[in-house]
Amino acid sequence: MKLVTEQRDGRTLLIVKEGRLDAHNSGELKDRILKLFEEGGRDLVVDLGDVQFIDSSGLGALLSGHKNAIQRSTGFALAGLQPRVKAMFELTRLQRVFEIYPGLREALDV
Amino acid sequence: MCTTSETILNLDIMVPSQTRYLRLIGNIAEQLARDLDGEKSDREALAYHLNLVVTEAVTNAIQYGCANERKDKIRILLSIENSDLCVRVYDYGQGFDFEAVPTPDIDELSERGRGIFFIRSLMDHVEYRKTESGNVLEMKKRIT
Numbered sequence: 001m002k003l004v005t006e007q008r009d010g011r012t013l014l015i016v017k018e019g020r021l022d023a024h025n026s027g028e029l030k031d032r033i034l035k036l037f038e039e040g041g042r043d044l045v046v047d048l049g050d051v052q053f054i055d056s057s058g059l060g061a062l063l064s065g066h067k068n069a070i071q072r073s074t075g076f077a078l079a080g081l082q083p084r085v086k087a088m089f090e091l092t093r094l095q096r097v098f099e100i101y102p103g104l105r106e107a108l109d110v
Numbered sequence: 111m112c113t114t115s116e117t118i119l120n121l122d123i124m125v126p127s128q129t130r131y132l133r134l135i136g137n138i139a140e141q142l143a144r145d146l147d148g149e150k151s152d153r154e155a156l157a158y159h160l161n162l163v164v165t166e167a168v169t170n171a172i173q174y175g176c177a178n179e180r181k182d183k184i185r186i187l188l189s190i191e192n193s194d195l196c197v198r199v200y201d202y203g204q205g206f207d208f209e210a211v212p213t214p215d216i217d218e219l220s221e222r223g224r225g226i227f228f229i230r231s232l233m234d235h236v237e238y239r240k241t242e243s244g245n246v247l248e249m250k251k252r253i254t
Contacts, residue, residue, distance in 0.1 A: 020133055020136075022129070022132045022133070022136070022165050022169070023129045023132060023165075023169040023172075024129035024130055024132050024133070053136070053158070053161060053162075055162055055165050055166055055169070055225070055228075056166060056222075056223075056224035056225040056227075056228060057169065057225075059224060060221035060222055060224070061221075063219055063220075063221050064221050066219070067219060084155075084158045087158075088162075088228075091228070091231060092214070092216075092224055092227070093216045094216075096216070097216070097219065
């Protein structure tokens, strides 16, 4: 799974360079997010702009990150959701749970 | 249950019970939906939904289905029968209690349990049956 991490203005950026998040790779995403927090990453922004498909396990991996951020009293935001991916957040009503921005620029401007 | 009076198309697929094949199976289902006659935007949405429900059903079969190494295969049957797009996912393990799977509670933020929710939400008919030869999750969607 291709994941790129960057530091920008004190925030940790995780770019998901995959077109698809499913049970084959969502465990790796979950582990990477947890590792970033364990290594001291703060105010994580996950860029999902390349992701065209997400299933329940992908949502679960992101929820794990969200809950981890709450435990550590830090931020966890999502950016760049494609329309079909966003529709899955809406169907499960998870768009009310996550901090979601149209793109990276908007997420980093906060 | 899907009727069998007129089967227009039938794809019978067998894959190893491994998550690496989810993309392949999902993409086949997506392409099948995309090639149907009808309004393009509707077909694009159906294509995504079919990819999703097949992915969820096969993931479920991988997790609950395989009791031993000799039965480490998942069978997926995609068909168009009359005006229904039918998906059947077979596994040969102990199966699970489909009816007992609850609707996820938004306040609990559970990381699991949304796969069956997607299947129930996006398909018109869903049925899980245990048979002597294995289990089948049957889903159908009207396409007219």
